[in-house]
Amino acid sequence: MSVDGHLEALRREGRIVIVGASLAGLRAAETLRAEGFTGTLTLVGDEPHEPYDRPPLSKQVLLGKVPADHTRLPRRRPIDAQWRLGSAATGLDLAARRVRLADGDTLDYDRLLIATGVRARPWPHELEAELDGVFVLRTQDDAARLHHRLAAGPRRVLVIGAGFTGSEIASACREREVPVTVAERAAAPLVGALGGVVGEVAAELQRAHGVDLRCGVLVTGLEGDSAGRVRKAHFSDGSAVEADIVVVALGATRNTEWLADSGLGAGPRGIACDAGCRAFDVRGIVTDDVFVAGDVARSPHPLFGYQFLSLEHWGNAVAQAEVAAHNMVSASAERRPHLWMPSFWSAQFGVNIKSVGVPPMADQILVSQGSLAEHRFTAAYGYQGRVIAAVTFDQAKWLDFYERQIEQAAPFPPEFTTVDRRPEGHQPVSAGFPDPSQPTHGPTVTLSGYSPTDRRVSFTPRRA
Amino acid sequence: MRLVVDLNRCQGYAQCAFLAPDVFTMHGEEALMYDPQADDTQRENVRRAADACPVKAITLDYEDRPAAAGKAGGSGVG
Ligand SMILES: Cc1cc2nc3c(=O)[nH]c(=O)nc-3n(C[C@H](O)[C@H](O)[C@H](O)COP(=O)(O)OP(=O)(O)OC[C@H]3O[C@@H](n4cnc5c(N)ncnc54)[C@H](O)[C@@H]3O)c2cc1C
Ligand code: SF4
Numbered sequence: 001m002s003v004d005g006h007l008e009a010l011r012r013e014g015r016i017v018i019v020g021a022s023l024a025g026l027r028a029a030e031t032l033r034a035e036g037f038t039g040t041l042t043l044v045g046d047e048p049h050e051p052y053d054r055p056p057l058s059k060q061v062l063l064g065k066v067p068a069d070h071t072r073l074p075r076r077r078p079i080d081a082q083w084r085l086g087s088a089a090t091g092l093d094l095a096a097r098r099v100r101l102a103d104g105d106t107l108d109y110d111r112l113l114i115a116t117g118v119r120a121r122p123w124p125h126e127l128e129a130e131l132d133g134v135f136v137l138r139t140q141d142d143a144a145r146l147h148h149r150l151a152a153g154p155r156r157v158l159v160i161g162a163g164f165t166g167s168e169i170a171s172a173c174r175e176r177e178v179p180v181t182v183a184e185r186a187a188a189p190l191v192g193a194l195g196g197v198v199g200e201v202a203a204e205l206q207r208a209h210g211v212d213l214r215c216g217v218l219v220t221g222l223e224g225d226s227a228g229r230v231r232k233a234h235f236s237d238g239s240a241v242e243a244d245i246v247v248v249a250l251g252a253t254r255n256t257e258w259l260a261d262s263g264l265g266a267g268p269r270g271i272a273c274d275a276g277c278r279a280f281d282v283r284g285i286v287t288d289d290v291f292v293a294g295d296v297a298r299s300p301h302p303l304f305g306y307q308f309l310s311l312e313h314w315g316n317a318v319a320q321a322e323v324a325a326h327n328m329v330s331a332s333a334e335r336r337p338h339l340w341m342p343s344f345w346s347a348q349f350g351v352n353i354k355s356v357g358v359p360p361m362a363d364q365i366l367v368s369q370g371s372l373a374e375h376r377f378t379a380a381y382g383y384q385g386r387v388i389a390a391v392t393f394d395q396a397k398w399l400d401f402y403e404r405q406i407e408q409a410a411p412f413p414p415e416f417t418t419v420d421r422r423p424e425g426h427q428p429v430s431a432g433f434p435d436p437s438q439p440t441h442g443p444t445v446t447l448s449g450y451s452p453t454d455r456r457v458s459f460t461p462r463r464a
Numbered sequence: 465m466r467l468v469v470d471l472n473r474c475q476g477y478a479q480c481a482f483l484a485p486d487v488f489t490m491h492g493e494e495a496l497m498y499d500p501q502a503d504d505t506q507r508e509n510v511r512r513a514a515d516a517c518p519v520k521a522i523t524l525d526y527e528d529r530p531a532a533a534g535k536a537g538g539s540g541v542g
Contacts, residue, residue, distance in 0.1 A: 053468055053500060055471070056500055059497065060497055060498075060499070060500075065497065065499070066499055066500060066501070070499070070500055070501035071500045071501070072466055072500070072501065073466065073468055074465075074466040074467055074468055074523050074524055074525040074526075074528075075466075075525055075526050076523065076526055077526050078526065314470075314471075314472070315470065315472040318470075343472045344472065345471045345472060347491060347492070347495035347497070350491065350492030350493070350495070351492060351493070351495070352476065352492065352493065352494045352495035354472070376493075394492070394493045394494050396474075396475060396476055396494060397475055397476075
């Protein structure tokens with residue numbers, strides 16, 4: 001059969017399997033149907049729930065404004081899929097084009113999309129992690145349980161890790177007037193994602209809202225009472241805090257274990273793929289029929305020196321799923337690259353935080369508008385003399401402009417004049433990213449250097 | 465009815481909060497919060513809000529799609 005005929009047959013009566021039934025999986029399924037795929041579509045998800053949205057879990061849901069099971073994602077169109085919910089994929093046979101499920105079933109495919117995302121990294125000490133009152137927050141079920149306990153009026157919550165998720169949880173606690181302690185091993189919250197300069201602002205915000213913020217400390221142990229409920233946490237500086245809820249927010253682990261021995265290039269940093277979302281096998285050769293999208297993917301980006309980026313960003317999951325789905329049913333000349341501009345938002349302590357580009361790649365920062373002290377500013381990040389990222393605190397309307405600066409590799413420090421530039425914005429300063437060999441918790445961007453000279457920006461996940 | 469807002473795209477100008485205040489609210493200066501499973505009585509308001517959003521950041525379930533917005537903004541599945 002001709003190549004064209006093959007593609008035609010695939011689109012008409014092929015079998016596509018998507019593993020991971022969440023944001024990326026759902027958006028990919030919709031795109032496949034929108035592009036005229038009429039074959040069999042199977043969505044495999046280990047959670048029992050239909051695809052739902054995670055960002056509200058640490059915001060609206062913890063605030064008690066929205067029940068945890070009310071975040072199911074809207075459908076853009078009917079997808080006529082066979083759902084295998086509550087059943088995990090446990091193996092992949094690349095040669096036979098077959099996915100194995102936990103219940104013993106197998107699914108044959110012509111094209112496979114892997115969108116298995118990440119999961120919360122648990123507290124490393126197993127017995128302590130099992131104490132009643134110790135939580136993580138990644139899933140709808142996690143959010144329902146945590147909300148339930150917050151509503152019961154705990155005496156104190158301890159949040160371990162001040163990345164975005166940890167900080168949002170602390171914010172929700174304060175808004176509910178629950179006493180909260182935050183323990184962070186780095187010098188400030190959000191340091192891994194936004195650097196030390198902006199991290200200091202995040203620290204001020206937390207303290208101004210009554211968070212008992214402890215930076216530069218490790219939690220060394222959790223202590224329970226005779227009934228197995230968590231009571232107390234011990235810190236590396238010798239201090240301790242009594243808490244009846246502990247939320248472990250130490251970042252995430254990529255869901256790739258099920259691919260061990262499959263021959264796919266999948267590991268703790270995710271699944272490497274080309275710009276067209278085709279997965280690499282262990283030999284570094286791109287596969288023809290296995291695609292990846294979302295948090296589990298790691299793909300090269302020309303704007304950022306062809307570094308492989310792993311992005312734990314909502315918008316990336318949507319955009320990459322759309323590109324992957326399109327490419328799965330398109331001839332090579334019609335395939336599109338996934339060249340999304342990394343962007344995300346967070347809301348905490350009443351402040352709207354937004355970012356474009358890749359801040360952790362930066363060496364310098366310049367507050368181009370507004371002021372750090374007022375917690376309302378725009379900061380541009382520079383790397384080797386060009387603008388590489390920008391972050392706003394309550395100044396989101398300026399981001400589009402900075403996005404274009406990044407796309408054009410505009411010089412850093414910026415040559416343009418800005419409204420509301422303060423004295424502190426006249427000279428760039430060090431962006432203050434910590435030594436990458438001392439990782440902070442929960443990066444939203446994981447960079448892996450493509451050349452040895454860039455190794456200083458590579459990130460080594462902490463072994464759980 | 466189910467909905468989701470692409471908060472990367474959202475500019476926080478509160479147009480939606482004006483048209484469907486029971487579903488969309490501003491939190492602080494410019495962060496938007498919304499009810500992702502709005503009550504059915506809000507259907508008309510939410511549809512109007514989705515239509516009015518200048519950056520087409522609001523996605524509704526397909527049954528709830530405003531007829532005119534077959535291809536909602538850059539959610540680009542076409
Ligand atoms: C609390 C919270 C708040 C967030 N807030 C923001 C925010 O404000 N802004 C932002 O940009 N991003 C935010 N994010 C990140 C955003 O939610 C993710 O980027 C997005 O969910 C990624 O989608 P995904 O489909 O790639 O992966 P996931 O949503 O992780 O979905 C992967 C799915 O695959 C399933 N799975 C895993 N292994 C298997 C297997 N072997 N077989 C079958 N199924 C499997 C998982 O259980 C999961 O359901 C937040 C995330 C969380 C948890
Ligand atoms: S109308 Fe659109 S841009 Fe304005 S606040 Fe609502 S969602 Fe955001």
